[in-house]
Amino acid sequence: MTTKLAASVAKSSREAECVTRGPRCLQREADERTAINALSAALASPLVSPAKISDQDPQIGAVSRLAAWLGLGLGPDYFANTRLVLWSLILNSGGWCLPSPSACRVGALANERRPFSLQTGVCARAHR
Numbered sequence: 001m002t003t004k005l006a007a008s009v010a011k012s013s014r015e016a017e018c019v020t021r022g023p024r025c026l027q028r029e030a031d032e033r034t035a036i037n038a039l040s041a042a043l044a045s046p047l048v049s050p051a052k053i054s055d056q057d058p059q060i061g062a063v064s065r066l067a068a069w070l071g072l073g074l075g076p077d078y079f080a081n082t083r084l085v086l087w088s089l090i091l092n093s094g095g096w097c098l099p100s101p102s103a104c105r106v107g108a109l110a111n112e113r114r115p116f117s118l119q120t121g122v123c124a125r126a127h128r
Contacts, residue, residue, distance in 0.1 A: 003039040010035035 014028035057080070064076045 003035070003042045007032070007035040007039045 010028070010032040014025070014032045017028040018025040060076050060079050060083070063079045064074070067074045067079075
């Protein structure tokens with residue numbers, strides 16, 4: 001972007017100075033040629049590829065290497081998908097486990113008993 005700006009400034013400077021030909025006009029023409037050459041060099045240069053953000057997960061990489069060492073034909077995608085499925089099952093199973101102590105608490109409050117005994121692990125609602 002700066003080389004485009006430099007080329008456009010050099011062009012406008014040359015146009016302003018070259019109303020009458022003279023040494024200043026020749027100098028501005030040389031400045032414009034230099035700016036245009038810099039612009040064409042910048043456009044011709046290859047783009048730098050962006051840096052790699054990160055490698056694969058080290059745990060997935062280690063499991064993949066272990067599977068390759070054991071002779072299994074499983075790749076990193078297989079282990080990443082397996083981990084995704086296991087995490088979704090673990091997190092969603094919490095939705096089934098969390099309501100049971102609160103159900104015991106609601107039933108016990110109605111009976112004015114202790115809702116759940118941590119020592120015995122028994123729900124007061126179950127012993128009615």
